[in-house]
Amino acid sequence: MAGPPPPFLGVAVVGSGGRAAAVDAYGDIVDLRAPGPVGRALVAVSSARQAAGTVSPDEAIVAQVTLRDGRQLPLWRADSIRQRYLPGTNVLRTVAWFGDRRVAVVRRVGGSGTDRADRRWLARARALGFGAPRWARAMYRRSLLVLRALTDRRTGAVAAGARDGWAYVWPRDAAAVAMAFAAAGYRPEARRIVRFLERLDLSTAARFHGTGEPVPGRDAQGDAAGWVAAAAQAAGLPAQRKQHAWRNRADYQEGDAGDHLGNAIASGLDPTRVPELFKSPRGLNRVAGDPGSGLDSTAAWAVRPFPTPTLFPAVRRTLLRLAAARESRFGIVPSEGWHGGEDPWTAPTAWVAWSLAALGERRVALGLIADLRRAGTPLGLLPERVDAATGLPSSTTPLAWSHAFAILALHELWPAEGRQS
Numbered sequence: 001m002a003g004p005p006p007p008f009l010g011v012a013v014v015g016s017g018g019r020a021a022a023v024d025a026y027g028d029i030v031d032l033r034a035p036g037p038v039g040r041a042l043v044a045v046s047s048a049r050q051a052a053g054t055v056s057p058d059e060a061i062v063a064q065v066t067l068r069d070g071r072q073l074p075l076w077r078a079d080s081i082r083q084r085y086l087p088g089t090n091v092l093r094t095v096a097w098f099g100d101r102r103v104a105v106v107r108r109v110g111g112s113g114t115d116r117a118d119r120r121w122l123a124r125a126r127a128l129g130f131g132a133p134r135w136a137r138a139m140y141r142r143s144l145l146v147l148r149a150l151t152d153r154r155t156g157a158v159a160a161g162a163r164d165g166w167a168y169v170w171p172r173d174a175a176a177v178a179m180a181f182a183a184a185g186y187r188p189e190a191r192r193i194v195r196f197l198e199r200l201d202l203s204t205a206a207r208f209h210g211t212g213e214p215v216p217g218r219d220a221q222g223d224a225a226g227w228v229a230a231a232a233q234a235a236g237l238p239a240q241r242k243q244h245a246w247r248n249r250a251d252y253q254e255g256d257a258g259d260h261l262g263n264a265i266a267s268g269l270d271p272t273r274v275p276e277l278f279k280s281p282r283g284l285n286r287v288a289g290d291p292g293s294g295l296d297s298t299a300a301w302a303v304r305p306f307p308t309p310t311l312f313p314a315v316r317r318t319l320l321r322l323a324a325a326r327e328s329r330f331g332i333v334p335s336e337g338w339h340g341g342e343d344p345w346t347a348p349t350a351w352v353a354w355s356l357a358a359l360g361e362r363r364v365a366l367g368l369i370a371d372l373r374r375a376g377t378p379l380g381l382l383p384e385r386v387d388a389a390t391g392l393p394s395s396t397t398p399l400a401w402s403h404a405f406a407i408l409a410l411h412e413l414w415p416a417e418g419r420q421s
Contacts, residue, residue, distance in 0.1 A: 007076040008045050008055040011397055012083070012379055013146060013162045014090050015109040016118055017153030022162035025083060026075040027063035027094035027105035030055075033167055036152030037159035038210030044164045047396075063105040067098060075105065085379060088141070089118040090149050092379075121148060126185030132414035135373065140410050142380040143403035144184055147177050150400045156192030157210040161384070161396035168207040168215050171197055171224040172252065173401040175231035179305060180404035182234040183411045190235035197228045206254060219257065222249030226266030230305045243268040251286075252298065253334060259288035262298030271310045274302070283318030284311075286335050294336025295322055297348040300355035304408070316359050319352050323364050328388040330375040331368065342388040343395075346375050350382075350405030357412040369409060372402075382406065 005011065010022030010030050020037035021029050030050070032043040045059050063075045075081060078096035085092055091108040108114045128140055150159045158174035160166045178193040196212070202224040205214030225244040232239035246267035251260035261278050277288035284302075287293035299318040302311040326332045331349030333342070353368035375386045382402040383393035 004076075004081060005392075006053055007057075007074070008060055009050050009393075010045075010163055011377060011393070012085075012092050012381060013149045013398060014092050014107050015149040015162075016090060016114055016121070017148055017151055019109045020149055020159065020162050021107065021109055023092055023094075023107050024060075025094075026078075026081060026096070027083070027092075027107060028074070028076075029061035029107065030059075031162050031164065031167070032061070033159075033162070036155060036157060036210055037150045037162065038152060038157040038167055038169055041164065041167070047163050047165055063094065065096070065098060065101075065103045067101065073098070075103070078103075083379065085142075085145075086115060088122050088145075089115045090145050091115050091118070118145065118148070124185065126183070126416040128410055129414040129416055132410070136369075136410055136414060138380060139373065139376070139406060140184075143180075143382075143406045143410075144186075146381065146398045146403045147180060147400060147407075151177060151181075151189065151193065152210060153189075153192075155210065156189075156194070156196035157208075158193055158400055159210075160401060161399050163396045166396045166399075168209065169196070169200075170207050170401075171200065171202055172221070172227045173404070175227035176404040176408070177400055178231040179234040180407040182231075182236070183408055183416075185416075187235060190231070191237060194228065194232045194235050194237055197231065202228070206250065218254055219250050221251060221254070222246035222260065222263030223251065223266035226268060226306065230266075234305070243270075253339075255339070260298075261286050261288075261296045262301060264288070265298065265301045265306050265308070268306070271308045274308075274311055275314060279314055283321055284314050286337075292337075294338075296335040297322055297332060297352050298335075300352045303355035303358050304351070304412070312359060315355065316361070319356055319359075320361065320364065323352065323356070323368060326371075329371060330386050330388065330391045331371040340385075343385045344371070344375065344388060345385045346372060346382045346399065346402035347384070347405055349375070350402055350409050354405055354409040354412050357409060362413065365409070365413060369406075369413070372406060 004025040012023045019034045022031035030045040033039045075096045081096045083094045094105045178190040182190040206218035207215040229239045244267040246263035278284045280291045284299040286296035299315045302308045331344035334348045353365045357365035381398035383397040384395035384399040
């Protein structure tokens with residue numbers, strides 16, 4: 001790595017479902033929300049200013065040290081710095097050296113009992129199955145703790161990330177978190193999320209406040225209702241699989257409205273219609289009737305979480321081509337012809353691994369999980385996307401959606417054999 005990032009870029013999240021805070025590489029709190037992760041911003045350093053490097057220290061809760069000569073310095077002025085989570089917790093410890101002086105800053109949301117509560121909660125998780133390597137178990141545990149931090153333990157509202165512009169509920173993202181909790185044995189948490197989602201008017205917006213009110217600025221997307229229904233089924237709640245409106249809607253790429261593959265799959269469209277609209281000799285394209293739109297990673301959704309066996313051959317072709325064509329060691333972009341540059345996205349990388357594992361393509365799935373590991377930070381957190389050449393985070397870190405799919409992919413690769421005591 002090229003060294004720690006500039007101050008005020010969030011690299012970690014702390015919290016246990018109450019207040020949630022984003023912390024930078026120097027122990028500074030750069031985002032703090034209450035009463036839950038989708039609550040009111042008590043501290044919110046602008047993500048645009050973070051990227052521009054124009055943040056004033058007055059906008060964050062800054063960790064400082066007083067040296068023997070009386071100088072007060074922030075920890076980003078240290079000679080060296082190291083950061084880690086206390087094992088099995090969302091408590092973050094930052095250690096800095098100023099010459100021979102060592103300074104430690106511990107960031108937790110809540111009292112000292114937070115550590116024990118996190119460990120007790122993690123001990124409830126359903127273990128990965130026999131043969132899961134140590135790195136997989138570590139990724140699994142950290143991903144669960146990320147979801148714990150970003151999910152309101154009272155209401156079930158899930159923040160996509162601990163950062164302005166991301167501290168909202170996307171129904172699709174939150175539904176994936178509910179599925180991950182259900183797979184890991186956290187059925188009460190999964191059901192709480194689903195009940196929150198079922199109270200939303202999904203036709204009004206792409207994202208929602210923690211109160212359930214829609215956030216203006218982005219149109220409703222055509223996959224939301226399908227994802228909520230799939231999450232309800234995973235959580236053991238009544239859910240009727242039916243076709244939902246999907247034509248002329250925005251999709252997960254949140255661009256122009258259209259007739260998109262992911263929306264069609266999530267909507268429950270008659271499987272015989274999907275090939276008619278989206279199939280080409282190479283696989284499944286993103287836009288109906290437009291072979292030039294390119295193959296789309298959401299083909300994976302027709303295996304998991306919306307299993308449609310008649311589509312499995314076309315999905316397999318699509319996903320293997322996308323995996324083989326990736327140009328970065330850190331994962332794939334969402335689709336061919338992707339408009340957002342070359343940086344890989346961790347969520348599509350993880351959901352393609354999930355479905356390829358379900359199709360029996362274990363070697364390719366493990367290759368994508370290896371990409372995901374390389375895209376992770378030293379703390380084990382998954383950014384929304386990373387620089388294609390260096391693997392350094394280029395967006396919000398961590399992203400709930402990515403960690404949810406990582407959990408689901410790991411369970412597909414090493415199915416759980418039972419529940420931990």
